[in-house]
Amino acid sequence: MCNFKLSSSPSSLLVSTTKNHFLISPQPSSSSSMDPQPHDDGLHRWPTPQEALEEIKAIGKISGPTAITGLLMYSRAMISMLFLGYLGELELAGGSLSIGFANITGYSVISGLAMGMEPICGQAYGSKQMRLLGLTLQRTVLLLLSTSVPISFIWLNMKRILLWFGQDQEIAAAAHTFILFSVPDLFFLSLLHPLRIYLRAQGITFPLALCSAGSLLLHVPLNFLLVGYFRLGISGVAMAMVWTNLNLCLLLCLFIYFSGVYRDSWVGPTSDCLGGWSSLLALAIPSCISVCLEWWWYELMIMLCGVLVNPRATIASMGILIQTTSLVYVFPSALSSGVSTRVGNELGAGRPARARKSMIVSLFCAAGLGVAAMLFATAMRHRWGRFFTGDEEILRLTAVALPIAGACELGNCPQTTGCGVLRGSARPRIGANINLGSFYLVGMPVAVVLGFGLQMGFAGLWLGLLAAQASCTVFMLRALTTTDWTLQAERAKQLTAATNNQSSPPYPPFDKQSKAAAAAKVASETFCSGDTARDGCSIEMEPFIIIVKN
Incomplete structure (x- = not known):
């Protein structure tokens, strides 16, 4: 899920002597042992164990x-x-x-x-x-x-x-x-x-x-x-x-x-x-579409349950499973929020290597969460439903589908975290397109074919969700691994400059060949967005289409 985890350090609750704050938030300009230079080899190497541990702490706070x-x-x-x-x-x-x-x-x-x-x-x-x-x-x-x-x-x-x-x-x-x-x-x-x-x-x-x-x-x-x-x-x-x-x-x-x-x-x-509304709307509308596409999927799943055999039992079981996945979703959602903040802060500060490091560390954390969720769902498949009901038919359906729901988390946790990376780097349109393609062009047809065409019923609907999550993860990892982080840092400068002014600064003049090269570079980064370069566009009107450097 793209859309609403770790404990806070006691050191974050300190009294400031210079301002009337009772806590000190992480300062974007603070120095640390991580990537002192924005363009060092951190853009081309894996984080060291010490760097990964420090990033886990930063995300965890x-x-x-x-x-x-x-x-x-x-x-x-x-x-x-x-x-x-x-x-x-x-x-x-x-x-x-x-x-x-x-x-x-x-x-x-x-x-x-x-x-x-x-x-x-x-x-x-x-x-x-x-x-x-x-x-x-x-x-x-x-x-x-x-x-x-x-x-x-x-x-x-x-x-x-x-x-x-x-x-x-x-x-x-x-x-x-x-x-x-x-x-x-x-x-x-x-x-x-x-x-x-x-x-x-x-x-x-x-x-x-x-x-x-x-x-x-x-x-x-x-x-x-x-x-x-x-x-x-x-x-x-x-x-x-x-x-x-x-x-x-x-x-x-x-x-x-x-x-x-x-x-x-x-x-x-x-x-x-x-x-400055154009920049905000250009980010808000794709974010809204991404969230709605995924929320609506689960409501459609409930509607499909209503036309299966024994709809009362299937709807009740679907309700139990959706409540369960909502509980599990709290943790990758929190991780997504953490990495979104970290990536946004580091790109805004002009430190693309640290933003890339946050992405790598968070994806490994998300994979761990996915494995834990799958093991929990598989181990509890015969007992979890009894917290909600004693009906044997509902319990049977829940026990069949719960391991599939757990397997879905193997994809859901990384792709939810990936959505956080995309939000932090101001690329929600990619997430919206991935959700549209994965849930409605892959997951929904698979769910209908398995659930109704092959008579797999309730389990078939959840296998459709598994197919959606798997494709979502593949596309998300493709988008993240091909990211040009130096380019994202430049885009961050353009976005904040445009949103902070009533009128956006015009791009410097450039010829058709330069424009085509810049558009191709961005197109390769937003491979699923379908955006094309437009003459005379400004960052105020479209904050993440073309970046041109002097």
Whole structure:
């Protein structure tokens, strides 16, 4: 999965005597034993064991707290599902349907668009352009808020849409009630997602975990209060979820204000935040497409389960397996966030060798995570399902598919981490094209042929996912191993320069032969993007198409 691990060092929680921060984030200009020169042999050799260990620590300081945050958010979702189940079968079905609808039409879009700011913020922090960091935060919040308005209108008409697709009247009514009270969540997430990325780009992740823990501690009492005491039913569960996100937003805002981490990057509301949108959108839209393509795949898998033999058992088993893969996904997702920040910071600082080193180390870590996930899934295939149900048919289906789901993680962990490298180097379009080709041109046909044509049923659908993950990994590794890291460092300069100015600096004049050579070089790097060189384009309009050096 491309889209939301390791512990934080105690040394990161130090009191600064020069600023009112209660933690010191990693400084992009700090010196270390790793690659003192940006163009040394680090671009052409493997990291030494000592360098790899130092890079693991650097990634771990970001990924560890991020994994904790992910586990806390997963726990929040599970708590909400438990309260829906406590209310009854109708409420559980309606809430589950509503959450699936919200994922497809809203949450995936908001989450994907927010990722567009990740490479800009990471590279801006690495190049010490703190003003750009603040401007990108403001622009992204405005982008997400404006996107939330049309999404909210879709949510308000959810019942009509569900009935048009033939859903049960009572379930559609329950789902509509749930999503109606979830509408404010769109606007809170429009602030929450950018704040997370803003802090993570600066290496500040431990406070994120603390704030998430604080909001989770309030989530259970809120559910008891709204569902148990006030007896608000399914609307109470939705309100508790929204309230928890609001609490997290408030806690993060309080941390940012009282720690003073905003001081170097804060830009007062000016017309500057209304400029530089082309660069942001050029990154946000491919990121959004990449996230949506993958999120929607799992929703389509559930729909396909509905037309198999014994759909109640297959849908229930698919739900168990998706919950399981969501839990496992927390760890490669956190690793992806960590390497995205590291690559962005190093490219922004003009250190391509270190960015390449981060990629190599993170991919080996991802391979280890994939092996661990596969072994866990295989060992627990006969026992894991019993945590969720006692139905023998559901348990049988889960036991058959769980080893296949574990094998999927062998590809999912490296390709999720690879997506982080692509985000950090401002190349989300490659990830979007890889997801489109792998999931829908490879995985979906294989799933349909095996599941229905060859009568393999439920296992055939998961073998389709395995085919998608395998092809995804191959294409991702091809993109990463052919990366010109010196070129990416030059692109980082162009991207931050363009996004930081109202008008982009024009390229120096060059002849047709030079233009063709530059376009060919970039085309070989973005082999699956299908972009072509365009006359007179500027970095503001297309920040990662052509790089021309004097």
